Amino acid sequence: MSVVLVCNSGSSSFKYQLIDVARSETLASGIVERIGAGVGHAQHRHEGPENTSHGSNWDGAFEVPDHFAAFEVMLEGFAAHGPSLEEFPPVAIGHRVVQGGARFFEPTVITELVKINIDELSSLAPLHNPANLAGIEAAQRAFPDVPHVAVFDTAFHQTMPPAAYSYAIDREVAAKHRIRRYGFHGTSHRFVSRATAEFLGRPLEELRTIVLHLGNGASACAVSGGRSVETSMGMTPLEGLVMGTRSGDLDPAVLLHLQRRAGYSVAELDELLNQRSGVLGLGGHADMRDLVAAADGGDQAAALALEVYAHRVRSYVGAYAAQLGRVDAIVFTAGVGENAAPVREWCLAGLEGFGVIVDPDRNRAAERGARRISGDDSRVEVLVVPTNEELEIARQTAEVVGGAHG
Ligand SMILES: Nc1ncnc2c1ncn2[C@@H]1O[C@H](COP(=O)(O)OP(=O)(O)O)[C@@H](O)[C@H]1O
Numbered sequence: 009m010s011v012v013l014v015c016n017s018g019s020s021s022f023k024y025q026l027i028d029v030a031r032s033e034t035l036a037s038g039i040v041e042r043i044g045a046g047v048g049h050a051q052h053r054h055e056g057p058e059n060t061s062h063g064s065n066w067d068g069a070f071e072v073p074d075h076f077a078a079f080e081v082m083l084e085g086f087a088a089h090g091p092s093l094e095e096f097p098p099v100a101i102g103h104r105v106v107q108g109g110a111r112f113f114e115p116t117v118i119t120e121l122v123k124i125n126i127d128e129l130s131s132l133a134p135l136h137n138p139a140n141l142a143g144i145e146a147a148q149r150a151f152p153d154v155p156h157v158a159v160f161d162t163a164f165h166q167t168m169p170p171a172a173y174s175y176a177i178d179r180e181v182a183a184k185h186r187i188r189r190y191g192f193h194g195t196s197h198r199f200v201s202r203a204t205a206e207f208l209g210r211p212l213e214e215l216r217t218i219v220l221h222l223g224n225g226a227s228a229c230a231v232s233g234g235r236s237v238e239t240s241m242g243m244t245p246l247e248g249l250v251m252g253t254r255s256g257d258l259d260p261a262v263l264l265h266l267q268r269r270a271g272y273s274v275a276e277l278d279e280l281l282n283q284r285s286g287v288l289g290l291g292g293h294a295d296m297r298d299l300v301a302a303a304d305g306g307d308q309a310a311a312l313a314l315e316v317y318a319h320r321v322r323s324y325v326g327a328y329a330a331q332l333g334r335v336d337a338i339v340f341t342a343g344v345g346e347n348a349a350p351v352r353e354w355c356l357a358g359l360e361g362f363g364v365i366v367d368p369d370r371n372r373a374a375e376r377g378a379r380r381i382s383g384d385d386s387r388v389e390v391l392v393v394p395t396n397e398e399l400e401i402a403r404q405t406a407e408v409v410g411g412a413h414g
């Protein structure tokens with residue numbers, strides 16, 4: 009059995025899954041939240057039917073000052089609620105790393121040098137890479153004898169052509185400071201575009217799809233024949249769609265103006281755009297459930313935030329349709345994309361003239377799993393396909409380790 013433990017370390021949360029790769033089966037999963045903010049909260053789920061010696065859910069509150077503590081909480085979850093890590097020892101640990109820059113485009117066994125590189129790339133993903141690295145350090149301390157593998161969000165987008173990844177600025181400045189677009193959420197876009205081909209029963213090579221990964225962070229990706237040809241996040245995960253707390257696209261002169269006229273420092277601008285913008289900044293709520301509830305209750309700011317959010321997604325759908333030349337499927341995924349039916353409807357409203365017709369009943373049906381939500385008369389398939397970044401990371405990790413061991 010090839011069991012892989014997957015770690016997805018965020019700035020304030022740590023998500024994990026223990027996965028039997030050969031059977032594509034999750035044995036356990038969990039999350040430790042509010043790291044570094046006083047009392048943290050942990051959930052551990054031992055997969056299996058409820059109320060049996062297997063299936064059990066566990067919630068707890070702990071002091072979680074850092075990722076090392078979060079790792080300990082996870083180990084307690086396994087020890088107390090199973091499955092036993094002695095019985096299912098991981099052969100490797102797979103880590104999500106957000107920014108791999110131009111250095112990493114394959115899953116990579118983590119050495120000291122790789123860690124130095126991940127650290128150096130932190131300025132290009134300030135919310136993510138430092139947390140990813142902290143998770144790696146914690147995991148290496150707890151599991152010193154198994155290989156650790158980094159799977160990069162940027163890797164899938166290395167196929168973007170120069171026309172898509174170049175910013176139109178002085179090329180010498182760009183080269184000197186490595187300014188270009190990288191794109192993120194690649195592990196998800198890759199998994200979902202493959203699952204889409206499977207769902208449609210069509211060869212990946214012939215499909216042109218637009219994948220909309222709408223979670224806390226959000227990005228769109230144009231995928232042609234299984235390869236990313238354009239994506240909405242850029243040099244950092246700040247560009248593109250409106251997100252929970254991130255602004256997405258804006259005129260760069262806004263920053264100059266705030267610096268010159270309002271005396272904003274670099275740190276203040278960073279905090280404004282990454283943590284106080286997006287639907288939180290516009291509508292007062294970062295969480296889509298709260299935002300929709302507020303708008304339903306008559307909150308005008310929340311309603312405008314939703315309009316801006318959907319307007320931006322629609323613009324990208326149009327742009328990527330033009331880049332692809334033909335669209336076979338538009339695919340929603342991640343927390344918002346998989347669960348927020350009204351948001352899906354708003355994002356694609358008014359596109360009937362382009363052959364994109366969402367069926368309201370199919371869209372709102374309480375189904376899970378991959379499903380079609382377009383009407384029978386829609387020329388473009390509109391689908392919801394759940395992402396599974398952890399499974400994709402586990403598969404890639406097992407492949408690297410399997411390869412390394414002959
Ligand atoms: N049932 C739901 N209805 C609407 N939004 C939801 C629902 N469930 C989750 N979400 C939203 O999904 C987002 C989180 O997405 P997720 O993909 O888990 O993000 P991340 O991986 O970046 O933490 C939140 O905005 C949350 O409100």
Ligand SMILES: CC(=O)OP(=O)(O)O
Pocket residue numbers: 106136161192193223224225226245
């Ligand atoms: C890259 C990125 O934005 O990731 P997340 O959505 O997990 O914040």
Ligand SMILES: [Mg+2]
Pocket residue numbers: 223224342
């Ligand atoms: Mg995510």
